[in-house]
Amino acid sequence: MKKLALSDEILMTIEKPARYIGNEINIVKKELDKIEIRFCMCFPDVYEIGMSHLGIQILYDMFNRREDTYCERVYSPWVDLDKIMREKKIPLFALESQDPIKEFDFLGITLQYEMCYTNILQILELSQIPIYAKDRSEEDPFVLGGGPCTYNPEPIADFFDFFYIGEGEVIYDELLDLYKEHKKQGGTRREFLEKIAELDGIYVPSFYDIEYKDDLTIASITKNNPHAKDSVKRVVEMNMSETYYPKNPVVPYIKATQDRVVLEIQRGCIRGCRFCQAGMVYRPTRERSVEFLKEYAKSMLKATGHEEISLSSLSSSDYSGLQELVYYLIDEFGTKGVNISLPSLRIDAFALDVMSKVQDVKKSSLTFAPEAGSQRLRDVVNKGLTEEAILKGALEAFQSGWNRVKLYFMMGLPTETEEDIEGIAILSDKIAREYYTIPKDQRNGKVSIVSSTSFFVPKPFTPFQWVRMNTTEEYLSKQHLLRSKMNEQLNRKSIKYNWHEAELSILEGVFARGDRKVSKVIYDAYKAGCLYDSWSEHFKYDLWIKAFEENGLSIAFYTSRERELEEILPWEFIDVGVTKEFLWREYSRAKAEKVTPNCKLGCANCGAKVFNGGVCFDGVLQEVSQ
Amino acid sequence: MKTRLKFTKSGPLKFIGHLDVMRYFQKAIRRAELDVEYSQGYSPHQLMSFAAPLGVGLTSDGEYLDVQFHTCDAPKIMVEKLNAVMAEDIQIVDFKILPDTSKNAMSIVAAADYLVSIKDGYSFLEKELFEIKFKEFYLQNSINITKKTKKSENEVDIKPFIYSYGFLQKDFFDSIGQSGAMNQDFSSVAETYKNGIRVFMQLATGSVNNLKPELVMEAFCQYAGIEYNTFAYQIHRMEVYAACGNDSDQTLVPLNQVL
Numbered sequence: 081m082k083k084l085a086l087s088d089e090i091l092m093t094i095e096k097p098a099r100y101i102g103n104e105i106n107i108v109k110k111e112l113d114k115i116e117i118r119f120c121m122c123f124p125d126v127y128e129i130g131m132s133h134l135g136i137q138i139l140y141d142m143f144n145r146r147e148d149t150y151c152e153r154v155y156s157p158w159v160d161l162d163k164i165m166r167e168k169k170i171p172l173f174a175l176e177s178q179d180p181i182k183e184f185d186f187l188g189i190t191l192q193y194e195m196c197y198t199n200i201l202q203i204l205e206l207s208q209i210p211i212y213a214k215d216r217s218e219e220d221p222f223v224l225g226g227g228p229c230t231y232n233p234e235p236i237a238d239f240f241d242f243f244y245i246g247e248g249e250v251i252y253d254e255l256l257d258l259y260k261e262h263k264k265q266g267g268t269r270r271e272f273l274e275k276i277a278e279l280d281g282i283y284v285p286s287f288y289d290i291e292y293k294d295d296l297t298i299a300s301i302t303k304n305n306p307h308a309k310d311s312v313k314r315v316v317e318m319n320m321s322e323t324y325y326p327k328n329p330v331v332p333y334i335k336a337t338q339d340r341v342v343l344e345i346q347r348g349c350i351r352g353c354r355f356c357q358a359g360m361v362y363r364p365t366r367e368r369s370v371e372f373l374k375e376y377a378k379s380m381l382k383a384t385g386h387e388e389i390s391l392s393s394l395s396s397s398d399y400s401g402l403q404e405l406v407y408y409l410i411d412e413f414g415t416k417g418v419n420i421s422l423p424s425l426r427i428d429a430f431a432l433d434v435m436s437k438v439q440d441v442k443k444s445s446l447t448f449a450p451e452a453g454s455q456r457l458r459d460v461v462n463k464g465l466t467e468e469a470i471l472k473g474a475l476e477a478f479q480s481g482w483n484r485v486k487l488y489f490m491m492g493l494p495t496e497t498e499e500d501i502e503g504i505a506i507l508s509d510k511i512a513r514e515y516y517t518i519p520k521d522q523r524n525g526k527v528s529i530v531s532s533t534s535f536f537v538p539k540p541f542t543p544f545q546w547v548r549m550n551t552t553e554e555y556l557s558k559q560h561l562l563r564s565k566m567n568e569q570l571n572r573k574s575i576k577y578n579w580h581e582a583e584l585s586i587l588e589g590v591f592a593r594g595d596r597k598v599s600k601v602i603y604d605a606y607k608a609g610c611l612y613d614s615w616s617e618h619f620k621y622d623l624w625i626k627a628f629e630e631n632g633l634s635i636a637f638y639t640s641r642e643r644e645l646e647e648i649l650p651w652e653f654i655d656v657g658v659t660k661e662f663l664w665r666e667y668s669r670a671k672a673e674k675v676t677p678n679c680k681l682g683c684a685n686c687g688a689k690v691f692n693g694g695v696c697f698d699g700v701l702q703e704v705s706q
Numbered sequence: 707m708k709t710r711l712k713f714t715k716s717g718p719l720k721f722i723g724h725l726d727v728m729r730y731f732q733k734a735i736r737r738a739e740l741d742v743e744y745s746q747g748y749s750p751h752q753l754m755s756f757a758a759p760l761g762v763g764l765t766s767d768g769e770y771l772d773v774q775f776h777t778c779d780a781p782k783i784m785v786e787k788l789n790a791v792m793a794e795d796i797q798i799v800d801f802k803i804l805p806d807t808s809k810n811a812m813s814i815v816a817a818a819d820y821l822v823s824i825k826d827g828y829s830f831l832e833k834e835l836f837e838i839k840f841k842e843f844y845l846q847n848s849i850n851i852t853k854k855t856k857k858s859e860n861e862v863d864i865k866p867f868i869y870s871y872g873f874l875q876k877d878f879f880d881s882i883g884q885s886g887a888m889n890q891d892f893s894s895v896a897e898t899y900k901n902g903i904r905v906f907m908q909l910a911t912g913s914v915n916n917l918k919p920e921l922v923m924e925a926f927c928q929y930a931g932i933e934y935n936t937f938a939y940q941i942h943r944m945e946v947y948a949a950c951g952n953d954s955d956q957t958l959v960p961l962n963q964v965l
Contacts (some may be wrong), residue, residue: 084718088825088939094761097721105733105793230857333722333730361865385733561882 085173086161090622094160098334102175105331106143106150106383106695108486109176116148116260117485118184120221123155124199130155131330132338135190135227139248141326143288144552144559149256152176153330156199157206157613165206169300172206181207184221184236184257189242194591195584195614195700197236199221200225201606204239211603213241218274220268229281231361232540232651234545235591235598237285242273245654246281247347249323254279274307281315284308290596296637298648300597312655318410318693320347321372327385340388340421341380344372349394350679350695351449352686354670355493356460356537358394360657360663363686364694370401381413382499390420393686397426398680406434414438422526423447426465427473432480445484445530452493453503459673460495462666467507477513484528485511490535490559492550495668504531505565507573512571527571532578533562535585540651541658543666546643549589549634555582583621587613589639595650598638601627628645659687708808709773711788712800715894717959719795724759730796731771735792740784757811757946758911759816766943767799767894768819770811770961777876778800778803795895796847812859814910817869817950817958818920819882821896821942824903828938831930833903837873840905843929844871851925857945864925867917869958878906882958884945896942908958911946917959 084091084101091097112118118230121140123130130136134151143151145489152174157165162233165172171180181187189200205246209223210216216223216620225233226244233243255276277284288307291299317323329341348354348365349358389409393399409420420438425431427446435444436538448470452458455467489504515527535555539542550558559579566577590598605627612618628635643649645664662685669676670684676684679695689696715727716753722730732752735742744750757770778784781801788798831839843849848863872878879885909917919941927934937944 088940092937097762098726101721103718103795105737105791107933194789277717305768331733333719333726335726355932381735382739385736417744419749419754560810628927670829 083178084495084680085170086467089412091160091516094126094164095158096334098332099155099158100161100175101177103164104175104333105385106328107176108140108151109122110144110472112150112177113382114147115150116263117144117146117150117186117256118185119149119188119256120181120184120572121151122187122189122203123153123340123614124189124196124203125156126153126158127332128334129337131139131332133190133192134342134344135192135248137326137329137342138253138398139188140322140330142249142252142324144341145324145435146169146253146256148260150176154203156180156202156612159618162202162206162611162649168380169609170184171208172203182209182219184223185263187221187223188225189225189240191225191227191233191236193614194588196607197591197602199608200236200239202611204420212216212238213697214238216269221555222272222572228357229591230363231357231654231656232593233283234290234443234596235594235602237596238479238599240285241269241286243283245283245312247317248316249317250272251279251281255282256603274305277305277307278309280313283654285596290650292597298652301648301653311653311655314654316657316691317347318691320366321369323458325372325376327379331384331386337522339386340390340419341377341384341386342390342392343380344368344392345373345376345396345402345414346393348694350398350462351395351531352462352666352676352678352684354543355451355490355539356544357579360543360658360686361541362394363658363688364691365398365604366694367401370405370408373405377409378412380646381418385391387417387492390421390423391411392423394424396422396424397428397431403430410434410437413578414470423572426606427470427477429476431473432477439628443488444482445528446482447486448473448509449488450568450571451490452496453489453505453507454500456538456673457493457496457500457503457629459675460670461490461493462670462675464675464678467510471514473512473556474511475517478518478527479522481524482523483526483668485530486509487529487531489533490536491533491562494544494547494556494557498561498603500640502565503578504533504562505569508566509569509571512569512574516571527574529575530578531565531566531575532580533559534580535582536593537585537589541656541663543663543670545593545649545663546647546667548642549586549639551640552582552586556588572599581619584613584616586639587621588633589623590635593650594638597631597633601631601633604630657686657688657690662686707775707778708777708804708806708810708813709775709784709816710800710804710962711771711773711798712804713769713771713796713798714765714767715760715796716897717767717795719793720763720765720894721817722736723762724756727760728754728756730793731773732754732822733771734788734792741776741778742789756813758815760943761941764943765896766892767896768943768945768960770946772804772811794925802962805965811961813913814964815946815961816914816947817908817947818911819878819906819908819944821894821904821906821944822923823897823940823942824900824901824918825938825940828900828935830901830903831932832937833901834866836903836905839925839930840871843926844868847931849925849929851895851921851928853945864917864921868908868922869908871905871907873905875906877909882908883958894942894944895946897940897955899940906944 204211222241230245273284276282287305289302290623293299346367348362350365451463536545609622626667743753746775753774784801785798849865853860854864870881924934948957948964
């Protein structure tokens with residue numbers, strides 16, 4: 081039998097052993113003696129979540145196209161195996177070769193959400209790699225981070241040798257070439273970091289010193305190494321139709337959360353919602369060509385055998401070739417039993433036509449994300465969706481047979497009042513009323529409205545990066561208010577209200593805008609037993625509170641504090657393209673309840689034009705301004 | 707048209723559970739772009755059914771799966787097309803087109819052959835002693851075990867459900883009338899262990915009577931006065947049979963030879 085890192089007995093003892101055996105369909109196998117660079121790509125959450133992530137599939141394919149590099153994968157061992165690995169001192173291993181990760185050259189960790197931070201420490205500790213970068217020796221792999229959380233990497237900066245800030249397609253080749261050369265010359269760890277510190281997009285935290293003022297805000301961010309740059313520029317792939325994309329993604333044996341082909345149709349978003357980090361840091365909006373997407377849809381469905389294909393983007397309706405692409409997918413694959421799923425679609429005549437073709441109207445539901453309950457607050461956050469559009473879309477859908485609606489809102493948005501919160505209940509009720517305007521004999525039973533609220537978490541590089549976040553108490557009282565308002569509605573029996581836990585959002589708020597001092601809290605909380613914090617059954621808020629207290633840090637300093645324009649923010653040294661001036665301007669407009677048109681209607685001069693492409697140069701702007 | 711596929715399951719993939727094997731086949735059939743039949747409705751599924759689910763941790767040379775196709779190529783080509791998109795450790799070894807009137811595999815399963823090997827590193831009897839003891843164990847008039855259900859505990863005699871056993875593959879095949887199986891160009895995917903302690907057995911399987919090899923080993927350990935450790939055995943299924951003929955003259959026929 082092929083060698084596995086875990087014994088049969090262990091695999092028969094734990095839940096879902098298939099998480100750890102590798103050997104999936106489409107994995108890359110390479111002979112180790114022909115390889116110069118071993119790269120282990122990690123998603124610090126359980127296998128089924130990690131395997132659903134498109135970014136790793138893109139990078140896995142890209143790295144393995146290099147003959148000199150073997151890229152493998154690793155995910156967080158679930159708590160049952162975690163315990164056994166600690167007891168038996170089994171080093172964490174990569175799925176493909178089942179070899180210990182500590183033997184690799186690089187361990188690349190994707191940082192998709194803040195609540196995975198303790199899982200990073202678990203990966204490092206189980207791999208038997210020192211948790212703090214400063215304690216690593218010449219024999220240890222380089223530990224690097226990439227993904228959305230690198231737009232403020234400071235709370236985890238001490239655990240990483242370097243961060244890759246920007247899109248993976250751009251400079252990895254150069255980085256690996258430098259590494260090969262470095263390995264041949266036999267340079268030190270520090271020398272390699274100095275070389276790559278000069279590359280755009282690479283941030284080496286140990287090359288920067290942070291000084292704090294008496295009030296604990298940052299006094300200065302200073303380079304301590306001549307190779308480090310003043311500001312780290314985000315790297316961006318500008319040609320979305322001639323770049324890496326996997327034609328044969330790995331297919332897991334056990335059901336992943338996303339058990340389907342994922343087709344990224346565009347990157348970036350023109351909408352400019354002021355709370356949305358992705359909408360700011362992935363500018364400019366860049367589309368992939370319809371031809372590229374058709375070709376990849378075909379190859380990926382064939383290579384995986386998946387029964388479903390999902391289009392991925394921040395706002396699918398804004399993709400210019402959407403109709404052509406969707407009708408192609410329906411015609412080409414609909415008859416072959418392939419489901420087509422279209423998240424983030426604005427409800428209009430086209431969407432309803434497509435949905436009626438690909439879904440069972442009786443079983444599916446419509447989704448709207450008004451985000452805020454009143455037009456005033458939607459203007460504050462620059463969410464272009466109007467009540468009129470929601471009601472019109474809902475009525476049309478009801479007339480076509482739908483009777484289920486899901487609504488997503490955020491609570492705690494800047495300037496929020498009780499009227500805005502009540503507005504959530506009123507809007508939910510108005511949609512239900514819309515349903516009952518249809519004559520009884522044409523209705524499809526009762527209407528069902530599910531309204532969910534999450535708590536707003538201010539993120540770096542958004543116009544709301546300066547705002548005060550609500551406290552747990554404020555959130556809970558708002559939640560309470562909404563529940564009572566929901567119960568006052570005429571159609572209350574048709575409305576179901578779901579809410580999120582406040583504590584998790586508060587902690588997310590700390591990590592989102594935290595500084596380097598937070599890393600010790602993460603370390604202590606992890607050592608005290610925090611792991612899988614994004615899983616509510618494993619989230620131990622009391623341990624977190626204790627870790628903050630023991631380190632003399634206040635949660636409120638990071639969350640419930642309005643920042644001044646002059647304050648040096650922990651992520652200030654990163655240049656994402658969108659400028660601080662633009663973000664501040666947008667914050668001011670938000671307070672004045674002024675909306676900003678989307679990128680296709682007019683240029684708001686956000687700064688992303690420096691990348692020389694995408695929507696900024698699509699020619700639409702000129703037409704509008706004439 | 708109805709077809710029956712025979713496949714192996716081995717190596718690391720023994721840890722894939724039955725439902726995931728089903729998903730695996732659905733995707734493999736799509737990768738091979740075969741003209742499979744789907745059920746009607748908004749969430750159509752492929753028309754397929756398995757003969758007898760294999761537990762997690764078990765390996766097999768003889769798993770069966772019935773699939774309905776609109777059209778298909780010659781069996782040899784179907785095997786090639788599928789294996790080209792399959793994992794090394796789940797491979798098709800036979801493909802048969804069945805008459806439309808044939809019953810589905812699950813409903814006709816009557817027996818299965820197993821090879822139980824003792825894994826290295828577990829305390830167990832010496833090989834010679836094991837063979838002597840196992841023979842004695844089998845020669846008892848009855849082998850009574852307690853079967854626990856949700857409601858009650860029942861004493862059951864499992865001896866009638868052990869159809870045959872043997873320590874050497876050849877002897878075993880002779881005893882079950884499958885001597886021919888030895889002559890074929892056949893290589894098993896079963897794992898082998900240094901200690902060489904193993905036993906072949908043919909057991910009642912299916913919806914009427916079903917005896918798991920684990921239960922036989924547990925009963926044996928009880929008889930021999932040694933502790934039963936669930937992790938100590940590698941169980942390998944070799945073949946699955948249907949009962950053919952009438953009540954007085956029944957013969958067991960491998961599922962891919964039932965017409």
